[in-house]
Amino acid sequence: KAGVTQTPRYLIKTRGQQVTLSCSPISGHRSVSWYQQTPGQGLQFLFEYFSETQRNKGNFPGRFSGRQFSNSRSEMNVSTLELGDSALYLCASSFRGAEQYFGPGTRLTVT
Amino acid sequence: QQQVKQSPQSLIVQKGGIPIINCAYENTAFDYFPWYQQFPGKGPALLIAIRPDVSEKKEGRFTISFNKSAKQFSLHIMDSQPGDSATYFCAAAYVTGSQGNLIFGKGTKLSVKP
Numbered sequence: 191k192a193g194v195t196q197t198p199r200y201l202i203k204t205r206g207q208q209v210t211l212s213c214s215p216i217s218g219h220r221s222v223s224w225y226q227q228t229p230g231q232g233l234q235f236l237f238e239y240f241s242e243t244q245r246n247k248g249n250f251p252g253r254f255s256g257r258q259f260s261n262s263r264s265e266m267n268v269s270t271l272e273l274g275d276s277a278l279y280l281c282a283s284s285f286r287g288a289e290q291y292f293g294p295g296t297r298l299t300v301t
Numbered sequence: 302q303q304q305v306k307q308s309p310q311s312l313i314v315q316k317g318g319i320p321i322i323n324c325a326y327e328n329t330a331f332d333y334f335p336w337y338q339q340f341p342g343k344g345p346a347l348l349i350a351i352r353p354d355v356s357e358k359k360e361g362r363f364t365i366s367f368n369k370s371a372k373q374f375s376l377h378i379m380d381s382q383p384g385d386s387a388t389y390f391c392a393a394a395y396v397t398g399s400q401g402n403l404i405f406g407k408g409t410k411l412s413v414k415p
Contacts, residue, residue, distance in 0.1 A: 194344075221401065223401070223402060223403075225403075232390075232405055232406075232407045232408060233345070233390065233392075233403075233405040233408075234405075235402040235403065235404070238401065238402055246401070246402045248402065280344050280345070282403075284401065286396075286401075288333055288350075288394070288396045288401060289335070289347060289350065290335075290347070290401070290403060291347060292337075292344035292345045292346070292347075293344050294342075294343060294344045295343075295344050
């Protein structure tokens with residue numbers, strides 16, 4: 191099976207702009223979770239989608255949002271970018287929520 | 302109640318040594334404890350995971366030891382190799398309650414010297 195894919199792999203944006211990241215889960219997986227990884231805060235949970243519904247949400251501001259499509263592909267959006275949003279954004283897919291398999295991530299740099 | 306504390310922050314061992322990484326959790330509702338390995342420029346890769354109804358699980362050279370009463374679990378890497386040099390993360394989740402989001406430790410950077 192193909193693994194989790196994320197696009198784009200690298201992105202440079204300016205403060206105030208918005209960005210959309212995409213994730214394609216492993217075939218057959220219905221749960222997609224998003225995480226932010228930074229050197230200071232480590233890996234932090236953003237949100238989880240299961241069958242197109244947001245099932246869990248982490249402690250991030252409303253500027254961070256996501257959605258899941260009927261084919262389980264997911265997108266996350268960050269509006270009004272801040273310098274502190276620079277991070278590696280990781281998507282993970284799972285069949286029922288336990289074993290999560292991560293993609294390579296999208297490296298977002300905000301200048 | 303949601304924290305997972307991981308130690309040490311970094312670890313250097315010689316080839317063939319047995320590095321041990323420890324994690325402690327607070328929330329007794331957690332029922333799933335995985336370990337991930339991450340190489341630079343890559344996403345974390347699931348190594349091995351354990352549920353609280355067993356005290357030890359082995360997969361190849363990797364072993365998880367779990368102490369439910371102490372709320373601690375650890376990763377042992379037998380016969381470590383230079384290729385094992387990576388950052389290791391422990392995590393915990395409450396999957397039974399559909400709260401499958403992983404709470405991660407801060408990571409341990411392991412260096413295995415030839």
